[in-house]
Amino acid sequence: MSKVLVTGGAGYLGSVLVPQLMDRGYDVTVVDLLWFGNNLPKGCQVVKKSVFDLSKDDVSGFDAVVHLSGVSNDPMAEYSPARNFIENGAASAYIAFMAKQCDVSRFVYASSCSIYGYTVGKSMTEDEPVSPQFPYAISKLSGEKSVLSLEDDNFRPIALRKGTLYGWSPRMRLDLVVNTMMKFALTEGVINVHNPALWRPLVSIQDAAQAYIRALEADPDITGIFNVSYDNFTIGRVGDEVKSALKKRGYNVQLNLQNRPDLRNYKVDNSKAKRLLDFTARVDIPTAVDDILDHIGDPTDFDWKKKAYYNIDVFKELELPGTG
Numbered sequence: 541m542s543k544v545l546v547t548g549g550a551g552y553l554g555s556v557l558v559p560q561l562m563d564r565g566y567d568v569t570v571v572d573l574l575w576f577g578n579n580l581p582k583g584c585q586v587v588k589k590s591v592f593d594l595s596k597d598d599v600s601g602f603d604a605v606v607h608l609s610g611v612s613n614d615p616m617a618e619y620s621p622a623r624n625f626i627e628n629g630a631a632s633a634y635i636a637f638m639a640k641q642c643d644v645s646r647f648v649y650a651s652s653c654s655i656y657g658y659t660v661g662k663s664m665t666e667d668e669p670v671s672p673q674f675p676y677a678i679s680k681l682s683g684e685k686s687v688l689s690l691e692d693d694n695f696r697p698i699a700l701r702k703g704t705l706y707g708w709s710p711r712m713r714l715d716l717v718v719n720t721m722m723k724f725a726l727t728e729g730v731i732n733v734h735n736p737a738l739w740r741p742l743v744s745i746q747d748a749a750q751a752y753i754r755a756l757e758a759d760p761d762i763t764g765i766f767n768v769s770y771d772n773f774t775i776g777r778v779g780d781e782v783k784s785a786l787k788k789r790g791y792n793v794q795l796n797l798q799n800r801p802d803l804r805n806y807k808v809d810n811s812k813a814k815r816l817l818d819f820t821a822r823v824d825i826p827t828a829v830d831d832i833l834d835h836i837g838d839p840t841d842f843d844w845k846k847k848a849y850y851n852i853d854v855f856k857e858l859e860l861p862g863t864g
Contacts, residue, residue: 543567544756545602545644547591547635548609553650555579555711557606557749564753569602572609575858576848579710591631596642604646604756605639607632610683613715614654615852617676623860624675625682632683640695647687648755651699653741653767655681656806663772663809666701666765673803688764696763698755702748703741703769703808707828708835714849717775718742718825721782722832725793726839731783734800736776741769741808744823754817762816770821772807778825785829 542565549558549570559581561568569585571594572578578586587598591609599605610628611617617624632649639647655678656664657671664670672678684699691697706718714723717740721731743751751768773781779795786793813819836842847853 546606599642621675628679629682633686636687647697649687649699651701652680663807703743707745733779743769747821754819766813767808781825785826
């Protein structure tokens, strides 16, 4: 398996995954509309296209497709539910169908743990019932079902239900919980904890990239759904972890505990990915905090307000049918 097509490969995750694939000797082509720019290595072939504009000629000849493109968080989905369902539901079905038509053997779909909805006290396995309540999670489940329904002896899909990502990427995001806490800590001296009791599975961007590599290189017999996270955290614990890591680097910040209601509360079980994909996450929150600090340098010189770091800010400026 040497030729890999990565949709959305210039995004937050793709900008970490694609260089790792290239380092392993893969021939990588990225399809991306470049909403957030292009921070990929020189030598990477980038095709500026929508998934919907891909023809059989574009997809033929690849051994695998990694489908990362789409609307990537709740604020974007809630701003434009229609566009969300187009990009996450219909586009996922279309590219999976095209891949199967073009004899692509492995298809790896970027799903999300958010589809579990609201659960209490239970670590959800991949076999548990899901209950998405909001447009983003509903659309990710729709895409997941479309992709997996096409499985046969020659088309081998894997869906990775990832926890919330954190850490440094060349295409940085500051709208994810750990990264957002760091931003406010370094700019305002405070970490806002919206609800310390809520649970979330989290995983570093580096580990998430490794999960995709494990999926690509898995035995062809392996298909299906896999939870991907480093650990399950309460939001209160996330705040403590970020505060402690920053203190070791000389930044003393305060926690601002709030009690905002949220209908997303879930924990996941990672044992299936460890057992079948040999995936074990290794990058904890303190390590990721150090990595971000090393990349940004002096926090007073870093452009914390750059629009490209906030998906919703860029999305609102795009003139797309179905948005607004």
